[in-house]
Amino acid sequence: MSDLRERLVAVVGAEHVLDGTASPELAHDEALAVGHGTPAVVVRPGSTADVVGIVDAARATHTALVARGAGTGLSGGANAPDGAVVVAFDRMTAIRAIDTTDHVAVVEPGVSLAQLDAAAREHGLTYPVRPGEQSASLGGTVATNAGGMHAVRYGVTRAHVVGLEAVLADGTVVRTGGRLAKVSAGYDLTQLLVGSEGTLALVTEVTVRLQPHLPVRRTVLAPFADLPTTTAAVARVVGSGLAPALCEYLDDPTMDAICAAADLALGVPDEVRAGADAYLVVELVGRRAERVEEDLAELGELLTDAGAPDVYVLPEGSARRLVEAREQAFWTIKARGADEVVDVVVPRSAMAEFIGRSREIGERHGTRVLGCGHAGDGNVHFAVFGPGGDGHAAALDATLHEVLAAGVALGGAVSGEHGVGRAKAGALAELADPGALTTMRRVRAALDPDGLLNPGCGPV
């Protein structure tokens, strides 16, 4: 331990090596139901060379390394085991380039989504990944392959990352991809590292695509009487060619909760609300107002034709506040005492079935399974509330396990965008395709034979 500290001090200086017991808030992310230990130290590299030195020190002392971005993750991917080194990237916050010819940004991993998007917007460009927390770091969102509301149009983080610099467990620095729109020159290590949650390498630089900013946006709200009708409408919206920038569903209790939390009235008459089991929120974007208006009319007809009793075009202020409130849904449901959140992804065609089965699972165990989700992507976000009392933990565990299993049985996966972390490592090991798991384990062992990188997280 003192050996470890000495080595790290030699790399980054004493002021950037914090005692692990002194910074408990740096030992975990925002996951609700995952424990964490007490790290030996928190170390704050300022450069790629620092990261190489940190990896070398960890290897020499057989110490686990846990990378940490902004700590906004929801799966415990940044939760430190006892005695680990937390590598906090909060000093590496430089935007190295915004390139308006190649339409890319090159950033250090500690740069936040808000910081990057603001820099891009100065050039008429945008980084459209919106996982709900604009304070999230680029490094963290690369680690979890973060998604969010705009993924239905722009894709998840994976779709935007075109190059990485990273440090392997043996200290090798790897450069993948580049300021390139495409590449077919060997295995795509960029894509292998995106979503690997710090288990294969520590990312030290990220190159992402930027998109032209589309200035016009209009939002509609459509109530539906039941879930199958809601999700059938989603397929029509996605298949229409209207290319919505978001296509979210919210069940009625969740809509209530976020409207209450945001003090928001949406102008939906009481009798319509009374008959609504779920809502779709769809946003259209474009370069020209008249086209977006025209598309909005088409979207309204499509939604009515798909079964919505009426469609409400939201005034700009209400639309913005509703989207913000939806982004903050995690905090709302956390404040209301949710015990866990899950973000199972299923084929769009299976969404209604999955939500229905999950509600039944909750009823059977006396738990409540409520939610919203990125309907365009089949990505369902549930808040799960245990019954309280003696059977609380058992009912909660059973519900979570059965909900994840139901998603996988319907052709889905245990996480659409939050990542596996420590929260779902056991579920992945149990539920994922056995051949795929074997392959993941072989890749992990090949790149980190001593198991230094984020042990217990991801495919174990």
Add this chain to the structure above:
Amino acid sequence: MSDLRERLVAVVGAEHVLDGTASPELAHDEALAVGHGTPAVVVRPGSTADVVGIVDAARATHTALVARGAGTGLSGGANAPDGAVVVAFDRMTAIRAIDTTDHVAVVEPGVSLAQLDAAAREHGLTYPVRPGEQSASLGGTVATNAGGMHAVRYGVTRAHVVGLEAVLADGTVVRTGGRLAKVSAGYDLTQLLVGSEGTLALVTEVTVRLQPHLPVRRTVLAPFADLPTTTAAVARVVGSGLAPALCEYLDDPTMDAICAAADLALGVPDEVRAGADAYLVVELVGRRAERVEEDLAELGELLTDAGAPDVYVLPEGSARRLVEAREQAFWTIKARGADEVVDVVVPRSAMAEFIGRSREIGERHGTRVLGCGHAGDGNVHFAVFGPGGDGHAAALDATLHEVLAAGVALGGAVSGEHGVGRAKAGALAELADPGALTTMRRVRAALDPDGLLNPGCGPV
């Protein structure tokens, strides 16, 4: 050898085990300058179980396996070493599903791009990957991560593949991804396998996203006086938000050649052609004719403002024939005696510099380096013609080597979409980032420790 044959006959039946000497056309792809050996046998599996049996037979007899789709590759990825087993997927041509809710297709690897797109079009959808050969197979395009003209809008093959079934070198069947819009549940093995050219696994099923078909398309041709002006215009087109479906450049000799080959007159006055060093071809697509016309006017202004002396909106027939002729450019330049084609990708910002340097390299060695390319992607396609005579081979080798090195030095990669194959395996080993190469080799060794899968191809 007889042992190998017996084992394979037991798996697929004698009628599907061909003598390697009897089918020389199945021992290679369309690569111009890559040799190939004589395979022991060509075997034609009809199912995943057959592929597992073939892999087991190869492992038991220490025989190399080379996967073969339609044989339209350009890097020798399907070129068989002596004594290898060629696994030809031409019996696995079933379209298992066209799903209009999830907007995916599930196909066997021998399905052609033309077959898939035709099936999708029956449902108002399209599979937009257009690498220039619609006879290419899905399996082959997954292996090479094929690109093509539409990649500037829709992305390369990698952007479309959401799930795979594949057989590893030890016979393990792996299922990755699914009918899912997103997933963050362990390493993305789908993306690891796309572009791996049959060196990590044999793909037995492919799930791809389908896109709404956009019925309206309009094409413009813009001449430019020099390359820097041409490529500067490309950045403006891409950054405009007009989302072109193709953005191609052709140098003047290549435009001449393909117009002659297609017997095509484009209506560009002689004096304009005389002053043109390069052309851009830009296609806009959309759902509504009036919008595409409006965008076309905006595009015309943008191109004129960027330096085009005039802009020519092509009549539908001419546009279609020009695009077809551009797609057939490989055959045109092959017929004219090109010795090799390369498809280096560089940052868009470096395209003019790269083309300029490549021309200089050609001049220095007495070779000719002519081309066209997917300008929106920075993907430059050169035809290289040697000088003939005694110094032919040496001049050609030196040119190819220096052109690839120049591309990498400018931040590019040795292939944007053709893949490494055997043609560029040496160049990759020499020019790629050393850390990335080490990582690729470790991954390959972890998944194929005995080196059975396509030895000599890709990262070696």
